[in-house]
Amino acid sequence: MSYPVQDMMGQELRLEGIPSRIVSLVPSQTELLYDLGLEEEVVGITKFCIHPEAWFRSKARVGGTKTVHFDRVQALQPDLIIANKEENVQDQVEALRTIAPVWVSDIRSPEDNLEMIRQIGLLTGTSPKAEVIIQQLQSDFATLPLANCLGRKVAYLIWYNPIMAAGNDTFIHEVLSRIGFENVLKNAPRYPELDMEALQQLQPELLLLSSEPFPFAEKHIKIFQEHLPETTIMLVDGELFSWYGSRMLHAVTYFNELFI
Structure with missing residues (x-):
């Protein structure tokens, strides 16, 4: 049974349970998915997703952040695509919605970053790990300014x-x-x-x-x-x-x- 989810742009998408085949179109969010322990679930990344190096060498690449190859994405049969307002092209994101639900982040501040981590944790069933990252970031940034x-x-x-x-x-x-x-x-x-x-x-x-x-x-x-x-x-x-x-x-x- 599908259920509705809202991304950081206010766009509603529907998921069929916890995603098991994820394509990430954002280098920094790809690294986050790795740190959340989603080795098996992430099936596709961009050519700019250089962290971690093991994924960069082993995961299927679907093009660049602004030059996504739709045929490669479709061949991976994702049940979730993760994108970003600034990193990715809106027209391409809209076209990708015909392949799978697309969750888009919009990050302008450290607080937005924490919310993105929290939401991706919820989306992927990794909330405990996401909360550990959030708490560490809150602790680190509390020491600023210098x-x-x-x-x-x-x-x-x-x-x-x-x-x-x-x-x-x-x-x-x-x-x-x-x-x-x-x-x-x-x-x-x-x-x-x-x-x-x-x-x-x-x-x-x-x-x-x-x-x-x-x-x-x-x-x-x-x-x-x-x-x-x-x-x-x-x-x-x-x-x-x-x-x-x-x-x-x-x-x-x-x-x-x-x-x-």
């Missing part, structure tokens, strides 16, 4: 050529705020483009160059330092600022080590 970060002006870049940064209404912005930083792009829309002159005018004390989605490297530090001689510039692990789910279990320790 005293030596309070009020420091920061810009967090996610792309180069064009330069793109994390603005307001993003998970990254919320994480920066919890650490204690003031995002110099807090009044900008989600992922604004800006040129070097605009970045100079913002006068960030700290410039964070993310490892993803653009792989910033040491050579980029030199480029930005020429234009921002008074700014401290650092390469950072983008996963620990932007991957919600259980990856956040490693975040606060990383922040303490990075900004000590």
